[in-house]
Structure formats: C-alpha cells, structure tokens
Amino acid sequence: MPELRASALVDAPVAAVAGALLETSLITGFGVKVPGALLCLGDVLTGPFGVKLTVTRADLSGVSAAGEFLELHTDLVVTGAGTMVVDRVSWATVGGVVGRFADVTVGRGMALRVLEKRSALLAERCRELSEARVVVGAAIVRGGRLLAQQRAYPESHAGQWELPGGRVEPEEKPEEALVRECVEELGVPVEVGAQVGPDVPLKKDMVLRIFAAELVGGEPEALEHNAVRWLTADELPSTDWLPADRVLVPALQQLLI
Incomplete structure (x- = not known):
C-alpha cells in the first residue's frame, strides 16, 4: 500500500x-x-x-x-x-x-x-x-476494580456514570482539588498519583484531567450522587458513561490489568 x-x-x-x-x-x-x-x-x-x-x-x-x-x-x-x-x-x-x-x-x-x-x-x-480550565477526576482502584458514581443531575445525564471529581478552584492545584472533591462527594480521603490518559476537552476552554488515586481510609458513599459502584475491567466498556469519561475507558482498563 x-x-x-x-x-x-x-x-x-x-x-x-x-x-x-x-x-x-x-x-x-x-x-x-x-x-x-x-x-x-x-x-x-x-x-x-x-x-x-x-x-x-x-x-x-x-x-x-x-x-x-x-x-x-x-x-x-x-x-x-x-x-x-x-x-x-x-x-x-x-x-x-x-x-x-x-x-x-x-x-x-x-x-x-x-x-x-x-x-x-x-x-x-x-x-x-x-490554558484551559481544569476539571479533575479520580481513578480510584481497589482489589482490581474501579470506583464510579452515578449522576443524579442534570436530567440529560441522570443515571449515567462518571469518575469522582470536580472543578479546580482559583489558586488551587489539581491534586488539591481532587482530594477536596473526594471528601465532598464520597466522604473519603485519597492519595493522588499520576495522570491517567489525555486531557479530554469538555468545552472550548475546559478539559477533564484524570489522576490515579488510592483510598487512604473509610468506605466511599454516594453523598451527592445516586450511587457508587466498583467496576471490573470487563464491565467498563458496557457501562453507560458520560461522553468524556467513555473516551478514557482504554486507559482505565490498563489500571485494572
């Protein structure tokens, strides 16, 4: 050819x-x-x-x-x-x-x-x-499974799954924001590791950045979402992810191998 x-x-x-x-x-x-x-x-x-x-x-x-x-x-x-x-x-x-x-x-x-x-x-x-604003997400792995949470809102995305996380506030480092978000959304502290996959564009001036994370203690709870769930590598492709999280499935599967 x-x-x-x-x-x-x-x-x-x-x-x-x-x-x-x-x-x-x-x-x-x-x-x-x-x-x-x-x-x-x-x-x-x-x-x-x-x-x-x-x-x-x-x-x-x-x-x-x-x-x-x-x-x-x-x-x-x-x-x-x-x-x-x-x-x-x-x-x-x-x-x-x-x-x-x-x-x-x-x-x-x-x-x-x-x-x-x-x-x-x-x-x-x-x-x-x-130069885009950053939304952070946590790829928390335990026992060969990845933690995901189910959205409760907005209506257009209710029922879909995503990784825990949220926006980085001004003067806040991405790693610091991720620790804060995990406490607010899951009620647990985490230790943040390396970035996983690419920066996924969400808007013209906003990207999603995922980091590997490890639970420091406690059991995650759905404080702001419908539910939390531990997923195996085989379950990741068939899960109803938000579009930006779905892009990262191959990279997330590598964490579980």
Whole structure:
C-alpha cells in the first residue's frame, strides 16, 4: 500500500495534544461524518465517497483509524521542545497508469493538503487547551476494580456514570482539588498519583484531567450522587458513561490489568 508521512512539532504537553486529537471538529471540516464530539475506540467514521473507518486507537500515544482501503495513524512523541506529531496515511491502489496517476494526484496531493490544514488547526487548539480550565477526576482502584458514581443531575445525564471529581478552584492545584472533591462527594480521603490518559476537552476552554488515586481510609458513599459502584475491567466498556469519561475507558482498563 502507498504511504504518505508528515510530521510537525507542537509546542504543548502530550496530554493536551492527545486531547485535541480526540475532538472530531478537527476532521468534520473535511467532509467526515462522526458519531459524536469526541473520538472513542470503536467509533465508525464515514468519509467522502462513503469510505468507512473504525477508530482503533485513541489515547496518549495518538489516534488510528482503519478501513478496507485506507488507514490513518497519528503518533505522538514527547521531545524536549514539545510534542512531535507524526501522521501516516496509507491506502490501497489499483495497478497501471491510472492507479499511479491517482496515487500522485488524488492520494498524495490531496492527503498532504489535508494533513497540512489539520496540523495548523491542531496547533491552535493545543494552545487553547494548554490554558484551559481544569476539571479533575479520580481513578480510584481497589482489589482490581474501579470506583464510579452515578449522576443524579442534570436530567440529560441522570443515571449515567462518571469518575469522582470536580472543578479546580482559583489558586488551587489539581491534586488539591481532587482530594477536596473526594471528601465532598464520597466522604473519603485519597492519595493522588499520576495522570491517567489525555486531557479530554469538555468545552472550548475546559478539559477533564484524570489522576490515579488510592483510598487512604473509610468506605466511599454516594453523598451527592445516586450511587457508587466498583467496576471490573470487563464491565467498563458496557457501562453507560458520560461522553468524556467513555473516551478514557482504554486507559482505565490498563489500571485494572
């Protein structure tokens, strides 16, 4: 299969770049139809001429989508000067003069123009997300299970599940906010660990940032939600998550392995 490669250095943390790549608004401008605002593992994308691609990766390492005739891969590499974004596009071709002409004019020419335009959009979005307000969430694991809580409000999301957490207040560090939120929502203290997965865009100027966390003591209670529940790795994909939390399912499953 012919392959086209392109790369660009983005002056932003890898978590912000990976989060920006999740936003489907970066590709809908190129005639791609998507199921939602954020890319999730297993989503089916429909491009021009009815080409269908299935999302096979969407995490801190980048995103990938593959179909019968086309594959798209974006890999992220952390460097001392920022995050290197490496795009790879490969496609099936037909033989003969017509096939070679299509590879050069339609394949390489069109793909390169699309990648260049998307690269500029990505860089701008990453700058916005690097300065965005932060909502924190806790990935609390105990005995190979992840703690989730069920929303009671608003009505549009009542009954769906999310990780404990909330907004970071002014002059508050994300880790401090997460400790406070776990006490307010669950009635338990936690010890905050490393970040899990990318920064997930919630709004133009707001991102969700998840941290691994460990219970220090006590038993979590649903003080502000309908219920709390401990989930196994196998239960995570079928749980009715809020859209932003669903994006993180692959990263959360890794915590339970």
